[in-house]
Amino acid sequence: MNPMDFLTDEQLIRFLQCKKTEISSYIEEPLTFLNQLRDYKLVPEDLYQKVKKMKNKERKQEGVYEILDWVEKKQGRHVKLFWSCVFQDHILQKYPRLSGLKKRLFDGPFRISARLSKAEKPTINTEVERKEKKQEQRKGETKRKKSGEEIHEEEPGPSSVSTQKKPAKKPTLSQLLEKGELPVTCGDKKGTLYRDKLARGKECILSEGVWFTPGEFEKFSGRGNSKNWKLSIRYKKTTLHKLIQVNLLFDSHLTVLRCQLG
Incomplete structure (x- = not known):
């Protein structure tokens, strides 16, 4: 084919x-x-x-x-x-x-x-699958409760409190950097920046199924006229320029200038 x-x-x-x-x-x-x-x-x-x-x-x-x-x-x-x-x-x-x-x-x-193994799929797809599985689990729990299979009339106590699921904590910046994947935005466009690809001067931002260099992602978001992706692209409210200044995006022995491509 x-x-x-x-x-x-x-x-x-x-x-x-x-x-x-x-x-x-x-x-x-x-x-x-x-x-x-x-x-x-x-x-x-x-x-x-x-x-x-x-x-x-x-x-x-x-x-x-x-x-x-x-x-x-x-x-x-x-x-x-x-x-x-x-x-x-x-x-x-x-x-x-x-x-x-x-x-x-x-x-x-x-x-x-069709040629990808499950482990090779992009993070964005993995996250979608995870959400779909959680939705299926919730539907199954609802059906079982309605059928009377899991009816519990126990008074609330330490054991029941301990079984309640705690809301998942959002990963910290240090955890994201350690993983090597940082959610970024530029204008109204969202993407994921891969730290190792950035350090090697490659297309390092995945957005809507497409790989971009930082400069290309800036143009894709409609902010290409600024021609300064370090200030246009952000992690939450922090610019990439600030992260580079404090040496968070690159190891000290890597050549930062390689990321200027695009």
Whole structure:
């Protein structure tokens, strides 16, 4: 089965939205790429001719970005066809850097769930499963009480108090950092920051099923104009800048500058 079938149009469009600049930087000689999109009617003729006539390298890359932007906005219903065209062998041979993009799409944050073991599933999915199990347990307890299987008329005492479930305590910041996963927000977007990936300069924030660098997450939240993700992204009311200042996000021997990517 085509791995593309395991991804939704929404996921593929969001991936294109985040990678337009990256893709355009890979396409230095765009003619083969343009012809591929034209063959599958994924680019209007006037835009195709406009970009084809461009001579300057930077102008060509800007033209490719314009085409990708058009595909995202006008051809969203054909986004699977678009990615299938981009990942055909002759395109990957012409533009080998696109292979890394393909790997990130199929083997990264959008990893096919059918190939995942339970332990490999993202934390966000594990939390959903945990909540669903608790809801099922509560429903089962309610049914048993109604059927008279667990009716107790005992007076409240120390034993009954001890059996009551205590509300789960929210993990402290130190516990979250020790685990390596920190809930963060930027604007109205929520995500989980993975400390080890941040230290290695990789895409380290998982939000709505997509991996982002800090800079990309800032843009995704609509705050890209600030261009200062350390102040835009927060854990509760504390900025990442403050956490980095007090050396909580990085071990002292790690190079903090690597996280500047994105």
